[in-house]
Amino acid sequence: MLEAVAIFTAGIWAGGINTIVGSGTLVTFPTLLLFGYPPLTANVSNNIGMVAGGISGIYGYRRELDSNRRILVRLAPASVAGALVGAALLLVLPAESFKAIVPALIALGLVMVLIGPAVQRRTAGAQREEGSPTMLSRALLTFGIFGLGVYGGYFGAAQGILLVGLMGMILSDGIQRLTAIKNVLATVVNAVAAMTFMIVATDRIDWTVVALISGGAFVGGYLGARFGRQLPPAVLRAIIVLIGVVALVKILVFD
Numbered sequence: 001m002l003e004a005v006a007i008f009t010a011g012i013w014a015g016g017i018n019t020i021v022g023s024g025t026l027v028t029f030p031t032l033l034l035f036g037y038p039p040l041t042a043n044v045s046n047n048i049g050m051v052a053g054g055i056s057g058i059y060g061y062r063r064e065l066d067s068n069r070r071i072l073v074r075l076a077p078a079s080v081a082g083a084l085v086g087a088a089l090l091l092v093l094p095a096e097s098f099k100a101i102v103p104a105l106i107a108l109g110l111v112m113v114l115i116g117p118a119v120q121r122r123t124a125g126a127q128r129e130e131g132s133p134t135m136l137s138r139a140l141l142t143f144g145i146f147g148l149g150v151y152g153g154y155f156g157a158a159q160g161i162l163l164v165g166l167m168g169m170i171l172s173d174g175i176q177r178l179t180a181i182k183n184v185l186a187t188v189v190n191a192v193a194a195m196t197f198m199i200v201a202t203d204r205i206d207w208t209v210v211a212l213i214s215g216g217a218f219v220g221g222y223l224g225a226r227f228g229r230q231l232p233p234a235v236l237r238a239i240i241v242l243i244g245v246v247a248l249v250k251i252l253v254f255d
Contacts, residue, residue: 003035004212011216012223013239015053019060019224022160022182023113024050026106027239028213029157030247037206039099043090043155044204048194049213053221054187060225064180068173072184078142079185082149083192090154090193091201103251109157110244113237141170145185152189153196160186 010031014024025046032042058065065072090098144166152159163182164175171178197205 004208007031007035007209007212008216011049011053011213012220013216014050014213015056015217015220015222016224017220018050018053018160018186018217019057019183019221020179021113021237022163022186023109023158024053024217024220025155025157025159026109026113026244028217030106030243032209033247034250037209038095039102040090040095041204041206042209043098044197044201045206045209046213047156047190048197048205049210050217051187051190051194052214053217054183054190056218056221057183057225058180058187060222061176061180061183064177065184068177068181071171072181075142075145075181075185076188078146079149079152079188080192082146082151083153083189084196086150086153086155086189087193087196088153089150091196103248105155105157106244106248106251109155110241112158112161113241113244137170141166149185149189152186153193156186156189156193159189 007028010028014027016024017027018024028046028050029042032046033039037045145163148159148162148166151162160182163185164178167173167178167181168175173181
């Protein structure tokens with residue numbers, strides 16, 4: 001019961017953080033590792049579970065999406081293609097390879113969380129008052145979205161921060177609209193990867209974990225969209241870093 005409550009609570013936190021910042025996997029994934037779930041099973045089950053949080057987060061940001069439907073139609077295919085490649089890499093590469101790279105992925109995600117405020121400040125300063133991206137800029141953006149889709153399909157921690165940073169250097173939308181676009185693209189990646197896992201990797205799925213994270217993330221995604229702007233980002237990042245460091249110590253020292 002304690003384990004179930006902890007995983008459900010982690011799902012709430014992750015759903016909220018994903019909607020606001022975009023690094024919720026660094027809460028749920030290390031939590032699952034701390035309870036002894038194999039890294040590959042934890043990653044696959046967490047990926048499926050987090051889709052629910054993305055859906056409620058998108059609903060919460062629906063007003064910011066009204067003027068961005070055209071760009072979503074253009075970028076979504078790149079996210080879908082990237083997610084398929086990332087999910088395939090996760091399933092094709094040996095489980096030992098994923099276990100070996102997990103510490104590096106968590107560390108990279110933690111670094112992205114720590115530099116997130118600086119990335120967002122730079123993004124805000126780079127917004128264009130007028131004009132539209134050049135053809136080269138659009139191509140670079142599409143390629144970058146594809147690359148982040150691959151990353152998201154494989155692991156996905158801090159994917160949202162990377163998405164906002166990338167789009168902010170090319171698009172002229174404000175931070176809130178970029179966050180809304182980010183929520184859609186990240187959810188598309190999670191959903192595509194989740195469907196892939198459910199078709200070809202059912203043995204890697206723990207459905208109890210999926211149910212707990214789905215329920216928590218759905219609540220957290222909605223709360224994050226509604227109240228997230230009022231929460232101190234530094235507190236959220238501190239919790240993420242703490243859990244991530246504990247997980248790193250467990251993997252590197254005790255496993």
